[in-house]
Amino acid sequence: MSVLDASTSTVAEAVTACAAAAHSAAPALAGAADEVIDGALAAMAANLTAARQAILSANDVDIEAAERSGMSRGLLDRLRLTDERLASMASALELLASAPHATRSVELGELPGGLRLVERRRPVGVIGANYEARPNVTVDVASQLVKSRNAGVLRTGSAALGSATELVRSVVAPALSAVDLDPAAIQLVPRADRAAASALVRLPSLVPLVILRGSGDSTRSLALEAAQQGVRTLAHADGGGVLYLDADADLSLGVDVIRRSVDRLGVCNRLNLLLIHSAVYDEALPLVRSALSELDIRLSLPPHDHAVGYEWALDPDREATVTVLPVPSPAEAVRVSNEETSGLAACIVTRSASTAEEFMAVYGGTGVFWNAPTRLLDGFKMLGVPETGINLDKVPGPRGPVTYPDLCLRQYAVLPT
Known part of the structure; x- marks a missing residue:
């Protein structure tokens, strides 16, 4: 035929x-x-x-x-x-x-x-x-x-x-x-x-x-x-990238990674949930708000009227949105990433190698990144060949x-x- x-x-x-x-x-x-x-x-x-x-x-x-x-x-x-x-x-x-x-x-x-x-x-x-x-x-x-x-x-x-x-x-x-x-x-x-x-x-x-x-x-x-x-x-x-700004993050680098994480909104590996350590939340939030407002992206701040891991890329009316959540520790950041999101990918922005290693050791998603955007979770960008998709199954294969x-x-x- x-x-x-x-x-x-x-x-x-x-x-x-x-x-x-x-x-x-x-x-x-x-x-x-x-x-x-x-x-x-x-x-x-x-x-x-x-x-x-x-x-x-x-x-x-x-x-x-x-x-x-x-x-x-x-x-x-x-x-x-x-x-x-x-x-x-x-x-x-x-x-x-x-x-x-x-x-x-x-x-x-x-x-x-x-x-x-x-x-x-x-x-x-x-x-x-x-x-x-x-x-x-x-x-x-x-x-x-x-x-x-x-x-x-x-x-x-x-x-x-x-x-x-x-x-x-x-x-x-x-x-x-x-x-x-x-x-x-x-x-x-x-x-x-x-x-x-x-x-x-x-x-x-x-x-x-x-x-x-x-x-x-x-x-x-x-x-x-x-x-x-x-x-x-x-x-x-399901998709939606997570980015965690640690208490020991270089905030200027963090803002740069955030910008690079939302260059396209209708893709699965874009920034969806931004976690900010409570110790730097008040300092970081205005910087993040300013950077994203320049890109016509709004922040969904607590208290949320939706699930924390709600995937904005699938919402045609509100896709230009990033959820923001303060967290008290890296352990809570990785817990949220594991339990309240799709498990596609997560990034930690920090200057502390030990904190990054602890985060990456516990996070169970398909891709984990240190000071780099989850947008890199892509067959062509990482492996040099096109992909058929990104499989999130938690089974061998x-x-x-x-x-x-x-x-x-x-x-x-x-x-x-």
């Missing part, structure tokens, strides 16, 4: 048709040589530049429709593509093309009887992805799937569907064709209906793993539905930014020596 064929009679049939097409294309992708895979990624990077005008024109249409609907500033920022962002996407693809491939076979040792044990890493087959108004995620996820030799079924909402469609049509599909891979390996569901997300997590035999990115409640609901259908998920439902080496299955092989 063409990624652009929207004539299928029902949403479920459209999703199933995409899944079946990707499933048929998956074996050839799984067996492709390294140079073929990297050639496809390099072609994607070149296509982003060659198709620049068509992509930006499609995005303009999406932006205009979103503005008419009253979309918030943060969500519009997620939706918008620019020359600079396209160039950044192309650079990320070039880096991914040059990145080493994950080791596919590791010798673990010998077994009795003249046998040896080998650990193999195999593609999942077909991986689904559900995401909302972020067209760049279309390329991020598609490229990670191709690098890991997995086919994919992508589903985005109505706000970004036009941009995503153009990216698949002008960037992803021709790049696969250019190296003689089946372009059907990466499918985009051509329907904007929300029911498509539900249909995507109901196909365990075709799409056994689905990456979920989006607002907390909807993503948690999809993850529950997937579990009931026997589909595994890598869910990115991929956690934090999920990138191509994580998208595989472990298989044990017992072979003769």
Whole structure:
């Protein structure tokens, strides 16, 4: 089925048709040589530049429709593509093309009887992805799937569907064709209906793993539905970075880190909760208020009429907000970070190495930072490759930014020596 064929009679049939097409294309992708895979990624990077005008024109249409609907500033920022962002996407693809491939076979040792044990890493087959108004995620996820030799079924909402469609049509599909891979390996569901997300997590035999990115409640609901259908998920439902200003903090540095933590408001790793040691609260608060007011960001001060860890990025009416809470000690700061937030990431600003080490030893989230903004919790910024999302699960397996080496299955092989 063409990624652009929207004539299928029902949403479920459209999703199933995409899944079946990707499933048929998956074996050839799984067996492709390294140079073929990297050639496809390099072609994607070149296509982003060659198709620049068509992509930006499609995005303009999406932006205009979103503005008419009253979309918030943060969500519009997620939706918008620019020359600079396209160039950044192309650079990320070039880096991914040059990145080493994950080791596919590791010798673990010998077994009795003249046998040896080998650990193999195999593609999942077909991986689904559900995401909302972020067209760049279309390329991020598609490229990670191709690098890991997995086919994919992508589903985005109505706000970004036009941009995503153009990216698949002008960037992803021709790049696969250019190296003689089946372009059907990466499918985009051509329907904007929300029911498509539900249909995507109901196909365990075709799409056994689905990456979920989006607002907390909807993503948690999809993850529950997937579990009931026997589909595994890598869910990115909640976010919100925490920053703790310690009593021994350099306040000028702290204000600088705070500024760098809110350069974008509609992203999960932005500053959401600011904890300030009570000993410096009265001194620090005016500095913080002044810095954030210059950025049109308001402070939510005690007593709060919301949960301390409430994620402002998901609130289109109040996204330009940071919660502030005084705390009596580093121990209380890390307790709040662990127990009252999503566990995405936390930063401590302090000159005391011992305090920083104690904070980092106790904090259990996916990323911990000392005198650095939680905005750095990003696959490209930290690891040099795009990510499929940030997984917060507290179980063994991929956690934090999920990138191509994580998208595989472990298989044990017992072979003769």
